[in-house]
Amino acid sequence: MLRILLALLLATFAGPAFAQSVIQTDNVRVELVSDVATVKPGEPFWVGLRQTIRPKWHTYWKNPGESGLPTEIAWTLPAGAKADAIVWPTPSLFDIGGVTNYGFKDEAMLLVRITPPADLAGPLKIAAEANWLVCEDVCIPEDGKFELTLPSGAATTPAPPAVRALFEAARRRVPIESPWPARYGVSKTGDPTLIVEAKSLKPDTIRDVYFFPAEWGAIATMAKQTASVTAEGIRIPLRKGEAKTAMPERLAGTLVLTEKTADGTVKQAFDVSAKLDPAFVPTSASLAGAATGEQLSLVQALLFALLGGLILNLMPCVFPVLAMKAAAFARLAGHGQAEMRRDGLAYTAGVLVSFAAMAAIVVSIRASVGDVAWGFQFQSPVFSLLIAYLFFTVGLNLSGVFEFGGRLAGVGQGLVARGGMTGAFFTGVLAVIVATPCTAPFMAAALGFALSQPAPATVAVLLAMGLGLALPYLMLSMTPALQRLLPRPGPWMDRLRQFLAFPMYASAVWMIWVLTQQTGSDGVLYALGGMILIAFAIWLLRLGGGASLGSWMRRGLAAAAVLLAFAATLKLDDAPATAASASGGQTSGVNFAGWERFSRARMAEAVAAGKPVFVDFTAAWCITCLVNERVALETPASRRAFEQAGVVKLKGDWTNRDDEITGVLKEVGRAGVPLYLFWAPGADRPKILPQVLTEAMILSELSSIQQAKR
Structure with missing residues (x-):
C-alpha cells in the first residue's frame, strides 16, 4: 500500500522539467554524462545518471526495502539504438524509524550501456526522462528530462579525464560476479537460508x-540478519517476506562482506544468484519467535514488576541490607506507632526515589546511545569500586569501628539501623543498589517490557518493582498486629548489628572479585589501597575534634586520604582488562570449563547442524547466575545429562559490555542476565528457561533428548 501511495505521489506532484543535461533541485543534483566524447556506429559505450545528494538525504536502490521507490529511466533513442538495464552500485542500509531501506547517500551513479545504430550517420541524440524519490524525514518525488548529443566518427573518442574518473569510481562501486556457488533452502516455517560456498574465506x-x-x-528486509562464516562458507538465515507467491527458483541479490586486512577494513560486494535446493530444509538459530509467548500488556508488566520486587526480598544479594532494616524495626518496637510509620514511609521513599533515578538514567542513556539493560552499571569498574568502598565502610560502621556524627548522623543512623527518617531513607537507597545484580522470577519479562517501551511506561514499571521491594516493610510499619511479632529490644541487637557487618565485608570482597574480572590485578591494588585510605581517614577523625590546629590538620589529612581513594577510579579505565572479549581466552571470573565461548556464528552453526544447543548468558557480578551454576548447571547429574544428550553448551560472559550479547537480550525481550536458551534437536526457535533454575528442570529438558536416542 505504501508503495502505491508513493507511486501516486510521484505521478501527481513531480513538476515539469525541460530537457537538459543537468537538473538541480533542493535536494539532488542530477546529470546525464557519457564516458565518450565521440561515438562509433554500432559500438557500445556507457552513460551514467549521476546523483549528488544533499547531506542526510537518500535515494533508493532497485529494491528500496520496506518503503521508497527506485529511480526509473525512460529512454528515447533513434531507431536501431538500444539501452540496457541499469547497472546499480552497491546499496547502503538505512534504518528510518525502524523501517529498513536500501539506497544511496551523498553520491550515486547509475550506469547504462548504450549501443548506437550500426548505420548511424551524424550525431547521436539521446533523450531520457528520469523519476526518483529523495527522502530524509519526508519524501519528495522528483523528475527530470535529460538530453545528450554526441558526434559520431570512425573511432570512439574518450571523454575528458575528469569524466572518465567519475566512471572509474562508479565501476568500483558496482558489485562483481560472485566466484562462489550458492544455493538456498526453505525451512518448515517458510523461512529461507542462503548458503554461499565461500570456502576460500578466512572466518x-x-x-x-x-x-x-x-x-x-x-525476503523480509526488516528482519535482522545474523550470518555465520565457517570453513565451509557463509550461512545467512533469512525471513520470508510479504509476497504471497512461492519462493523463486533463484534468489538473487548483492552480498556485502566487510573484511579486516593488513591494510585496514575493506568492503567487497558480490552479485549472488542462489538456486533453490528442495533437499535442503534448514533449521535456524533465529531468535525472532523466542519471546512471542510472553508479550505483555502494561497492566501485566506492572503486576509482574510488583511480584518480582516482592520476591527480590528473598534473593541473596539483598539479604544483608534487609536484615539491617529488620533489626532497625525491632529497635523501634518499643516506640510509638507514629515513629514506626514514619520509618517505613522513609524507607519506601528511599527505594522509590532510587528506582525513579534509575529509570531516568535508563531513559536518558537509551535516548543517547541506544540499548541499555538491567545491571548495566555493574559493567563499569568505577561503579564496582565505589560499591566495594560503600560495603566496606558500612561494615566498619556495623562493627562499631566508628559512628557517624554531626552532619552525617542521619545517614549513619540509617545504615546501622539506629532509626531516623534520613537513615531509613538511605537504607532504602542501599537496598536498591545491592538489588540490581539479582533477578527474581517475574522480573525478566517485566524489565524486558519496560526497557523497550516509551519513557512513561519504563518509569511506571520500575516504580512498581520498587514498591514490591519496599512493600513488606511498609506493611510491617503500618500494621500493629505484625509489629507485635517483633522481638523486644535488648543486648542481642548489638550482637546482631555486629554480625551483620560480616555479610557487608563479604559483599565488598565479592565486588573486588568482580573488579578483578573487569580490570585485572590492578583493580585489586586500587580497591585494597583505597580501603586502607578510607580506614586511615576514619582513624584520623576518631582521634578527636575541636578547633585546634592539630584537629584541623587531621581533618585535612582525612579528606586527602578519601580523595586519594576516590582518585583510584580515574585509573581504572587504563587497567588491563581480563575479559574474554578482550583476549579471546579464558577468564578467571566466569567458569568456561566444559563450555564453549558464545558467538552468534557458533550458535547458528550448531543449530543448523540439528544439534541440541544450550546457551548460558551470565556475568561475574550476577549472583543469581552464580547460584544457578552451583545448584543446577554444574551438578554431577546435570553435567552427565548434558554429555549423554550431546548438547552443545555455549556460555556468554556479560561481565563487561558486549554488544553481541546485548543484541541477543534485546531480541528475546530480556533486560539482563541470567538468560538461558535451549534448542531441542532440529528446533527453529529456542525455549527460554526460567531465571531461577533447579537441577530437576535441567534433567527434565534433557530427558526427552536421551529418550529419543534410545
Missing part, C-alpha cells in the same frame, strides 16, 4: 556480512 577476518535481496517481497 576470523570477516567482520560483517549482509545480503541485499535484488527484488522486494521474497
Whole structure:
C-alpha cells in the first residue's frame, strides 16, 4: 500500500522539467554524462545518471526495502539504438524509524550501456526522462528530462579525464560476479537460508556480512540478519517476506562482506544468484519467535514488576541490607506507632526515589546511545569500586569501628539501623543498589517490557518493582498486629548489628572479585589501597575534634586520604582488562570449563547442524547466575545429562559490555542476565528457561533428548 501511495505521489506532484543535461533541485543534483566524447556506429559505450545528494538525504536502490521507490529511466533513442538495464552500485542500509531501506547517500551513479545504430550517420541524440524519490524525514518525488548529443566518427573518442574518473569510481562501486556457488533452502516455517560456498574465506577476518535481496517481497528486509562464516562458507538465515507467491527458483541479490586486512577494513560486494535446493530444509538459530509467548500488556508488566520486587526480598544479594532494616524495626518496637510509620514511609521513599533515578538514567542513556539493560552499571569498574568502598565502610560502621556524627548522623543512623527518617531513607537507597545484580522470577519479562517501551511506561514499571521491594516493610510499619511479632529490644541487637557487618565485608570482597574480572590485578591494588585510605581517614577523625590546629590538620589529612581513594577510579579505565572479549581466552571470573565461548556464528552453526544447543548468558557480578551454576548447571547429574544428550553448551560472559550479547537480550525481550536458551534437536526457535533454575528442570529438558536416542 505504501508503495502505491508513493507511486501516486510521484505521478501527481513531480513538476515539469525541460530537457537538459543537468537538473538541480533542493535536494539532488542530477546529470546525464557519457564516458565518450565521440561515438562509433554500432559500438557500445556507457552513460551514467549521476546523483549528488544533499547531506542526510537518500535515494533508493532497485529494491528500496520496506518503503521508497527506485529511480526509473525512460529512454528515447533513434531507431536501431538500444539501452540496457541499469547497472546499480552497491546499496547502503538505512534504518528510518525502524523501517529498513536500501539506497544511496551523498553520491550515486547509475550506469547504462548504450549501443548506437550500426548505420548511424551524424550525431547521436539521446533523450531520457528520469523519476526518483529523495527522502530524509519526508519524501519528495522528483523528475527530470535529460538530453545528450554526441558526434559520431570512425573511432570512439574518450571523454575528458575528469569524466572518465567519475566512471572509474562508479565501476568500483558496482558489485562483481560472485566466484562462489550458492544455493538456498526453505525451512518448515517458510523461512529461507542462503548458503554461499565461500570456502576460500578466512572466518576470523570477516567482520560483517549482509545480503541485499535484488527484488522486494521474497525476503523480509526488516528482519535482522545474523550470518555465520565457517570453513565451509557463509550461512545467512533469512525471513520470508510479504509476497504471497512461492519462493523463486533463484534468489538473487548483492552480498556485502566487510573484511579486516593488513591494510585496514575493506568492503567487497558480490552479485549472488542462489538456486533453490528442495533437499535442503534448514533449521535456524533465529531468535525472532523466542519471546512471542510472553508479550505483555502494561497492566501485566506492572503486576509482574510488583511480584518480582516482592520476591527480590528473598534473593541473596539483598539479604544483608534487609536484615539491617529488620533489626532497625525491632529497635523501634518499643516506640510509638507514629515513629514506626514514619520509618517505613522513609524507607519506601528511599527505594522509590532510587528506582525513579534509575529509570531516568535508563531513559536518558537509551535516548543517547541506544540499548541499555538491567545491571548495566555493574559493567563499569568505577561503579564496582565505589560499591566495594560503600560495603566496606558500612561494615566498619556495623562493627562499631566508628559512628557517624554531626552532619552525617542521619545517614549513619540509617545504615546501622539506629532509626531516623534520613537513615531509613538511605537504607532504602542501599537496598536498591545491592538489588540490581539479582533477578527474581517475574522480573525478566517485566524489565524486558519496560526497557523497550516509551519513557512513561519504563518509569511506571520500575516504580512498581520498587514498591514490591519496599512493600513488606511498609506493611510491617503500618500494621500493629505484625509489629507485635517483633522481638523486644535488648543486648542481642548489638550482637546482631555486629554480625551483620560480616555479610557487608563479604559483599565488598565479592565486588573486588568482580573488579578483578573487569580490570585485572590492578583493580585489586586500587580497591585494597583505597580501603586502607578510607580506614586511615576514619582513624584520623576518631582521634578527636575541636578547633585546634592539630584537629584541623587531621581533618585535612582525612579528606586527602578519601580523595586519594576516590582518585583510584580515574585509573581504572587504563587497567588491563581480563575479559574474554578482550583476549579471546579464558577468564578467571566466569567458569568456561566444559563450555564453549558464545558467538552468534557458533550458535547458528550448531543449530543448523540439528544439534541440541544450550546457551548460558551470565556475568561475574550476577549472583543469581552464580547460584544457578552451583545448584543446577554444574551438578554431577546435570553435567552427565548434558554429555549423554550431546548438547552443545555455549556460555556468554556479560561481565563487561558486549554488544553481541546485548543484541541477543534485546531480541528475546530480556533486560539482563541470567538468560538461558535451549534448542531441542532440529528446533527453529529456542525455549527460554526460567531465571531461577533447579537441577530437576535441567534433567527434565534433557530427558526427552536421551529418550529419543534410545
